[in-house]
Structures are given as structure tokens and as C-alpha cells.
Amino acid sequence: xKVATWNVNSIRARQQPVIDWLDAVRPDxxxxxxxxxxxxxxxFESIAESGYxxxxxxxxxxxxxxxxxxxxxxDVERGLNDGQEDPQARLISACIExxxxxxxxxxxxxxxxxxxxxxxxxxxxxxxxLLAKRFxxxxxxVALCGDFxxxxxxxxxxxxxxxxxxxxxxxxxxxxxxxxxxxxLQDVVRPFHPQGGLYSWWDYRGRGFERGNGLRIDHIYxxxxxxxxxxxxxxxxxxxxxxxxSDHAPVMVExx
DNA sequence: ATGTCAGGCGTAGCCTGA
Numbered sequence: 001x002k003v004a005t006w007n008v009n010s011i012r013a014r015q016q017p018v019i020d021w022l023d024a025v026r027p028d029x030x031x032x033x034x035x036x037x038x039x040x041x042x043x044f045e046s047i048a049e050s051g052y053x054x055x056x057x058x059x060x061x062x063x064x065x066x067x068x069x070x071x072x073x074x075d076v077e078r079g080l081n082d083g084q085e086d087p088q089a090r091l092i093s094a095c096i097e098x099x100x101x102x103x104x105x106x107x108x109x110x111x112x113x114x115x116x117x118x119x120x121x122x123x124x125x126x127x128x129x130l131l132a133k134r135f136x137x138x139x140x141x142v143a144l145c146g147d148f149x150x151x152x153x154x155x156x157x158x159x160x161x162x163x164x165x166x167x168x169x170x171x172x173x174x175x176x177x178x179x180x181x182x183x184x185l186q187d188v189v190r191p192f193h194p195q196g197g198l199y200s201w202w203d204y205r206g207r208g209f210e211r212g213n214g215l216r217i218d219h220i221y222x223x224x225x226x227x228x229x230x231x232x233x234x235x236x237x238x239x240x241x242x243x244x245x246s247d248h249a250p251v252m253v254e255x256x
Numbered sequence: 257a258t259g260t261c262a263g264g265c266g267t268a269g270c271c272t273g274a
Contacts, residue, residue, distance in 0.1 A: 037263095108274055208260095
């Protein structure tokens, strides 16, 4: 079973690349982030023509997440559902073939110390609480996929000196991710690329891709029973090298 | 600090967010 995640930076701008990628790669599940459209503008029909069912939590202009799957999507849930307000569409989950898969778009965080940064840390803590409430990490098979907006290690950053103090790689967000993972989730991509140097996002500004200035901020984190089934992980850099790309490349893990 | 994108508004070009 192949599970992928891709921040497409507008599904409207990337509709054909997404469909072409589904047709070429044939993942079983693709988690999407930054749709930037309301549910009514999501291309359900075009994606269905390629053989995929979609569950969408859209938002006009900003955010928006989806899960597309070759298998039926069950028990779809949208948002953090913790009784507090979250006006931003950043989380959707569905049960697929006995695995609960999340598509998550973590807040970027703006600048360290800003209100947006506080929101990012709070959001991560609320996500941890949701996981702890809904799942038993010992027995449940859960995959948290998405744009985490966190590069967990210096090996995930091409130029640590340039990014170490940023909202993507500073100690506070790395600690928040460690706390989230301490629920019982592990990074299933890193073990296949222990040397690091594998990136999933390159800033449009400053021609990050052309200059090799990348970060690994898109992740697939799994509970142990699912993680032990992982047999490979890739980042599809070719999608970032194409004309008019998203600033993110797809990340995909195969499970036995 | 920002050399690039994308969407909104509204129909040019500025603003926001990333």
C-alpha cells in the first residue's frame, strides 16, 4: 500500500499535475494540503475519473486539506473537534483499509514569537490531545501525513545556519514535534534516508530549488504497528523540477 | 532583509500569506 502526501499550493493551479501524478504513480492514498478552495471548487469528478474517491475539508483562499483514495473512505472527520474554535481548515482524517490516515497542514507560524507562532505551537499540542483521545498507539494503525512545517533535524535542512532560527527549524517547533510524536508516532521516511539531505520543500523566493536550498518539512509519521510495515520511502523531486511546480514535492511511503 | 508564487478584488495592480 502506497501512501503519499503533497502540499500542492492551490488545487486549482495544480489540478492537472495532481491527476497526471495519480495516473503515473498510482498511489493508494494521496493526502493533499493547501487546496486554497472551498469544497464546492474541489475537482471531485476529474479525480474520480482516475479511480479515486475524495474526502475534502476546503477553505476559500487559504489552507484546505483532502484525502484521495483508491479504497473506500470511512469515518471521515474534519478539524480538531476539541470544542475550541479553529476557523482554519487544516485537518481531515479517514479510515482506509483499517488504517486511520490524517492529512494535516500545520500552521506555518509566521515569525518566531508572533501570534501565528503561538497558534502553531497550540495547534500541535491540540493535535496531540486529539490523537491521545482517539487512539491507542499500541494497537491502532495511524498515519499522520502532511505539511508539518517543521524540519525535525539539521540533516533535514540544506543550510542549517540560514534556517536554524526560523519557524521551520527552531528548537521550540522541534520540541513541539517531539512532544506530538511522543504520543506514539515515528517518522517512517527518515530510516530509509539516514544520511539526510532529503528535502520536500524549496522556497520560491531566492530560487531555493535551483540552489539546492531545501528542507524536509513534509512527513509521514506512524504508530509502531504500521511503521513496522514500511518498506520504502521516496520524495518525488521531479514534480518540483517541472514547469510551474508547487513549492513542495510529493512524499510517499510504501507499506507491506 | 526577501529576488517567487497564488488568490482576492475586480479588471490594474496592490495586498496577504507562505
